[in-house]
Amino acid sequence: MTPITTTAELAAFCDKLKGQPFVAVDTEFMRETTYWPKLCLIQAATPKDEAVIDPLADGMDLEPFLEILRDESILKVFHAARQDVEIFNNLKAMPRPLFDTQVAGMAAGFGEQIAYDALVRQMLKIELDKSSRFTDWARRPLADSQLSYALADVTHLAKLYPMLRARLEKEGRLVWVTDEMEGLTDPANYDVDPDNAWKRLKPRRHTAKYLAAYKAVAAWRERTAQHRDQPRGRILKDEAIDEVATQLPTDAAALDRLRSVPKGFSGSKFGPDLLEAVREALKNPEAYAPVVEKPKAQSSPAAGAVVELLKVLLKARAEDAGVASKLIATVSDLEMIANDDEAATPALKGWRREAFGEDALRIKRGELALVLDGAKVRVVEVRRGPRKAAAE
The missing domain is CATH 3.30.420.10 (Ribonuclease H-like superfamily/Ribonuclease H)
Incomplete structure (x- = not known):
């Protein structure tokens, strides 16, 4: 050939x-x-x-x-x-x-x-x-x-x-x-714009200094990886970005004390540039920090239990439709629905709402229930009156 x-x-x-x-x-x-x-x-x-x-x-x-x-x-x-x-x-x-x-x-x-x-x-x-x-x-x-x-x-x-x-x-x-x-x-x-590199990661805090340093270090790593044509992880691990943003080292001694940063990093060709990125971000952290929406608190102590119910419902509806459950919704989608009936998730839009989302909301309202029928989970409609539930 x-x-x-x-x-x-x-x-x-x-x-x-x-x-x-x-x-x-x-x-x-x-x-x-x-x-x-x-x-x-x-x-x-x-x-x-x-x-x-x-x-x-x-x-x-x-x-x-x-x-x-x-x-x-x-x-x-x-x-x-x-x-x-x-x-x-x-x-x-x-x-x-x-x-x-x-x-x-x-x-x-x-x-x-x-x-x-x-x-x-x-x-x-x-x-x-x-x-x-x-x-x-x-x-x-x-x-x-x-x-x-x-x-x-x-x-x-x-x-x-x-x-x-x-x-x-x-x-x-x-x-x-x-x-x-x-x-x-x-x-x-x-997107490979270094200034947007932080968006692929998961910031754990929401203070201006943390977010400013987090964005700066992620951008520095992205630029360095691109320039040297090396994988991001070979420049600096993700967990090190979080630790740098948390501890905010501005000199070599402070950088070397971080557990997730390789030994001798401050004296390498990377150390001075990373420290300079942190110092620049801290000059005006409020202006440099990205806007990150804080996760909503759970709407009720029962939200965790609701997520577990939704997982069973998702599996049942996916099996009924003969489709992979991942295509319908993710665990993150289920968590959002458990906390908010109007959550901005694909699982509550279009064909996904028809296949699963509407039933998910009905489960939350107590209008549907899950029943084990042998080895199969059935979704049944809850009716008020003498009969507690009847098969859909």
Whole structure:
């Protein structure tokens, strides 16, 4: 198998993709030791054409393929798309519109975060060869077996997509997937602006000094990781950011006393810059600190018990619908509903409200109850009068 290694070959292949209703896409990349993912291969396929593209080839310009990703008349099909989308977003080519077969599999009843090979096995009755799974995709040349393994990720994907779409349309669940795709293609989810790095973390306090230092140290780590092209955790661990913001060290001795900071950190190439970031933030913490909404206190001592009831309800309703519960609501969603009937959570909007949210509120109002019927939990309606409850 011969990959595409020149811009001219890529342009010719992309000409074939233009006008197609969809294209299946996958990537192979390396990022274990880097901040920025190193794109090593791109695989693309339609029912008629397929190719493996080598981004590492000398002189390769990916712009013809990036234009395809930006073309909103062509649907882009991925499986477990988030990291692929991140890569293409970094290349200024957000792949819209998008269809993620892993999310679709959750909506179609194939379980939580179904793997690609499992979906192929269940829907296409094909067993994938996994022998090249741990390939060093940055090494050249790649063997035919490795290229074939990579290409299989999209050739089968191009067959899966029409089947999954038809199944979801038949069951009236296609909108469930399209709602999820809006979030996947929101550039805010892939923001690498250092000043926003703190948003990916979980500040534990709400004082101005803490938040100012927290934001400053997170931004310093992000800039340093980007500049050195190293993973964030190799620069400074998340827990160290919290400890620095709590203890507010402004000199080397104070920094070295922190438990979560590596020994000798203050004397390293990183220490002085980190300390300077803290000192700058503390010059005017009220102005520098980000605005963080304090979590609402629980509405009642019974909120914890309500969350447990909602977990059982969610499992029951997910089983009734034949859909992965994670697609409907998360534990965080349940906690918000337990504390607030008008919580700003997706679980109380759109199809999720119909599938679960409305019943969650009725459970809180005492209008529904959960009954164990053998090994199955049933949701029953509570009626006033001689009969305590009757099956829905």
